[in-house]
Amino acid sequence: MNNRFNAFDLSHYWDLIVVLTSKELKVRYKNNVLGYVWSVANPLAYALVFYIAFKVIMRFNMDNYAIFLITGLFPWQSFANSVGAAPEVFVGNASLIKKICFPRSSVVLAIVIQDIIHLTLSLPVIALFLLLFGSSPSLSWLYGVPVLLLIHALMTFGVALAVATTSLFFRDMGKITGIIINLMFFFTPIMYAIDTIPAEFRPFVNLNPLTPLMANWRNLLLNGYIDSTLLLLSMVYAVIAFLVGNALYRRLSWRFAEVL
Amino acid sequence: MSEPVIVFLGVSKSYPLYHHMGGNLKHFLFNLPNALKLMSKSRFSVLEDISFSVNRGETFGIIGRNGAGKSTTLGLIAGVLKPSKGSIEVRERVSPLLELGSGFHPELTGRENIELNGVLLGLSRAEVLDKMDDIISFSEIGEYIDQPIRTYSSGTMARLGFSVVAHLDPKLMLIDEVLAVGDLAFQDKCMKKMQNFKENHVTMVLVSHSPETVETVCDRVMWIDNHRVRMLGEPKEVVAAFKEAMH
Numbered sequence: 001m002n003n004r005f006n007a008f009d010l011s012h013y014w015d016l017i018v019v020l021t022s023k024e025l026k027v028r029y030k031n032n033v034l035g036y037v038w039s040v041a042n043p044l045a046y047a048l049v050f051y052i053a054f055k056v057i058m059r060f061n062m063d064n065y066a067i068f069l070i071t072g073l074f075p076w077q078s079f080a081n082s083v084g085a086a087p088e089v090f091v092g093n094a095s096l097i098k099k100i101c102f103p104r105s106s107v108v109l110a111i112v113i114q115d116i117i118h119l120t121l122s123l124p125v126i127a128l129f130l131l132l133f134g135s136s137p138s139l140s141w142l143y144g145v146p147v148l149l150l151i152h153a154l155m156t157f158g159v160a161l162a163v164a165t166t167s168l169f170f171r172d173m174g175k176i177t178g179i180i181i182n183l184m185f186f187f188t189p190i191m192y193a194i195d196t197i198p199a200e201f202r203p204f205v206n207l208n209p210l211t212p213l214m215a216n217w218r219n220l221l222l223n224g225y226i227d228s229t230l231l232l233l234s235m236v237y238a239v240i241a242f243l244v245g246n247a248l249y250r251r252l253s254w255r256f257a258e259v260l
Numbered sequence: 261m262s263e264p265v266i267v268f269l270g271v272s273k274s275y276p277l278y279h280h281m282g283g284n285l286k287h288f289l290f291n292l293p294n295a296l297k298l299m300s301k302s303r304f305s306v307l308e309d310i311s312f313s314v315n316r317g318e319t320f321g322i323i324g325r326n327g328a329g330k331s332t333t334l335g336l337i338a339g340v341l342k343p344s345k346g347s348i349e350v351r352e353r354v355s356p357l358l359e360l361g362s363g364f365h366p367e368l369t370g371r372e373n374i375e376l377n378g379v380l381l382g383l384s385r386a387e388v389l390d391k392m393d394d395i396i397s398f399s400e401i402g403e404y405i406d407q408p409i410r411t412y413s414s415g416t417m418a419r420l421g422f423s424v425v426a427h428l429d430p431k432l433m434l435i436d437e438v439l440a441v442g443d444l445a446f447q448d449k450c451m452k453k454m455q456n457f458k459e460n461h462v463t464m465v466l467v468s469h470s471p472e473t474v475e476t477v478c479d480r481v482m483w484i485d486n487h488r489v490r491m492l493g494e495p496k497e498v499v500a501a502f503k504e505a506m507h
Contacts, residue, residue, distance in 0.1 A: 015385045019376045027367045095362030099434075101339035101354065102380055172284035257340040258275055 013103055020110030025117065039118055040125050043073040050191045062193070067133045071221035072190040074126060075148075075214060078119040079156050080181050082112045086160040087167035087174035094260040104253055108164050112157045116149055126221055138224025147226070148217055151238045155213060158241030165248045168259050188214050206230075209237040264351075265432060265463045266314040266337055271346035273332055274303040306332045308487045309346070317461030321478035321495065323471060323502055328484045330467045334434050337465060352463065353382055355430035358421055366410035370401055370420055373409050377424045391427045399423035400446070419446055426453050432463045471499045 029035035047069040054060040062068060089107050090097060097104060123145065127137040167173030188210045189197070197205055205211050212234035216226050307329045314320045322330050335341040338354050363380055364373045374395055378388030396405050399419050401412075409417065425433070454477070457464065468474050474481055474495060481498040483491040485505070491498050 012379075012382070012384060015379050018385065019379045023365055023368060023372070023376055026372065027365065030367055095358065096380060098335065098340060099338060099356045099358055099362070099436075100380055100382075102382070166285075170285035170288060172286060176285060254342045257335055 013106060016102065016106040017110055017113065020106055021113045021117075024110055024114035028114065028118070036121070040122050043077040043122075044070070044125075046073050046077070054191065064133055064135065067129050067135060067222060068193070068218070069191060070126060070129050071218045072214065074119060074122050075152065075217040075221075076185065076188070076190050078115045079152065079159075079210070080185070082115045082156045082160050083163055083177065084181055085111050086163040087177050089160075089164045090168050090256060091260070098257045098260055104256060105161060105249055108161050109157060112153060112160055115156070116153050119152075120145075120149065130222075135222070138220075140220065140224045140226070144220040144224075144226050147231075148213070148220060151213060151231075151234050152217075155209075155234070155238035155241045158238065158243070158245035161245035162241075162248050165245070165252050168256055169252070184208070184210060189218075190214060206233060209241065212237065263316045264313040265316045265318075266312075266320075266351075266465070267347075267349040268310050268312050268336075269347045269349075271307060271310045271336065271343045271348055272305070273307040273329070273336065273341065274305040274344045276303055303344075305487055307336075307484075310484075310489055311346075312482055312489065312492060314463060314465060316463055317458070318480065319458060319464045319466065319478045321474035321481040322465065322467045322484060323469075323474055323481060323499070324484035324490075325506075326469075329487055330484060331436060333484070334436055334465065334467055337432075338434055350432070352431040354432050354434060355381055355425050355428060356434040357425050357436065364409050364417065364421070367408055369407060370399075370405040370409055370412070371396070373420065374424055377421075378428055381425065381428055383428050388428070395423045395427045398427060398449075415446075422450055422453075426450075426457075430457070430462055433457065433465070435464060435466045471502055475499045 028039065047066065050069050051066050055062075055065045086108065089111060090104065093107055096102070123137075123141070130137055163173060163177055167177070170176075187208050189205065194202070194205055194211075194215060212230040216230045216234060219230075220226050310329075310333070322333055324330050332341065334356070336343060336348055337350060338356050339350065358377075363377050365376065368376065371392065374392060375385065375388050378391075379385055399405075399416075399422075401416060401420060404412070404416070409420075412420070454464070466474065466478060478495045480493065481495045482489060483498050483502050491501055
């Protein structure tokens with residue numbers, strides 16, 4: 001391998017992450033207040049749609065379905081946004097990748113961090129809805145949120161890096177990713193609870209790598225606790241996602257400039 | 261002053277023909293045996309057995325037809341490409357002069373883009389912020405520096421790009437056909453700046469279609485033809501031979 005390419009300078013990587021993330025944030029929130037409003041409007045709109053479809057029309061029998069949806073949809077959207085953006089990340093920076101030798105993974109990480117920051121900034125909105133519906137945020141958020149954010153970040157970065165890397169070699173990855181994200185949304189307990197799944201399928205639900213993390217997000221945000229088995233499982237999945245993404249990236253990054 | 265900064269030894273570069281896979285996963289999976297065979301066999305050669313070295317402080321020109329492998333050579337020097345064969349040594353930080361506006365984000369202001377671009381080019385944030393004022397004044401953009409860059413004209417954008425690279429203390433500059441930036445007065449300023457680099461022993465590698473530019477600016481010129489070094493030496497002689505071959 002070309003040693004200059006793998007030369008890793010942590011302080012420079014940090015600077016890269018800072019400028020790239022602040023670029024993403026500035027672009028996203030460029031109309032400051034309005035940018036923030038639009039960013040939280042999307043998961044809220046989904047919550048509204050599902051609420052009308054399942055609670056109002058199909059008479060789903062669940063109490064507090066509105067905040068149930070909200071506490072599931074925000075973490076999901078954060079994951080889906082990063083992974084959905086991943087196929088375009090390297091292609092969109094083609095001119096840089098073809099000319100400058102910088103650690104390419106930084107552009108993916110910046111997108112993930114940006115969505116993580118946004119998820120954090122959405123917490124007051126979630127808390128507001130909890131209060132509105134007669135519930136309240138729990139003190140356990142103080143330690144639970146950072147822990148879940150860390151696992152969430154690792155998982156999202158691994159998946160996004162894998163998607164971004166492979167989509168350079170297969171240009172239809174963008175479409176495939178969109179379809180898979182949609183499928184995963186319905187296979188992950190976001191708009192339904194795990195215990196509404198028929199008993200014969202329930203043993204398989206944790207085979208979906210996203211289930212433990214997303215279930216714990218809801219446990220924490222809605223009920224103020226973290227399930228330790230699910231926590232451990234989500235950590236394992238996150239580490240696997242990171243290792244796979246990183247391995248793909250390491251094997252293929254030197255060919256990025258060739259295929260762009 | 262004759263210490264080599266870039267050394268190419270028997271460098272070959274060939275690409276697998278990725279287009280054969282149809283560039284998409286569906287096609288790749290449905291033709292898996294064929295696709296794998298094609299990937300390992302058919303390669304497309306761009307450079308064959310190239311050897312040369314560039315000394316510190318030298319202005320080195322590369323000429324050749326379209327598709328001769330000039331840009332690939334720059335990519336190899338920059339380290340974004342890996343040679344298929346041979347060895348490459350580069351002993352300085354490389355500062356590529358980017359194409360118009362690439363590496364800039366249209367929604368960010370000029371100032372924010374300078375920071376982004378500088379860090380991407382390998383400097384630390386502190387270093388870039390240090391030189392911010394010099395960059396802004398050299399670019400002559402004035403108060404527009406705090407406007408989003410999408411409002412800039414292409415000439416202004418090019419001026420900003422050159423100003424960033426020129427002020428980031430380059431040691432080894434790669435210049436790919438981008439000298440024609442801005443108005444005449446600014447071009448003049450660029451040429452002066454490059455003269456200045458030359459006096460400060462900044463190494464420059466210049467790729468151009470225009471034999472005239474290469475002849476006036478460069479100390480030595482390499483002519484790449486048919487993936488190989490056809491000629492390497494005094495600008496006058498190489499350019500003359502190149503011109504003759506073109507007619």
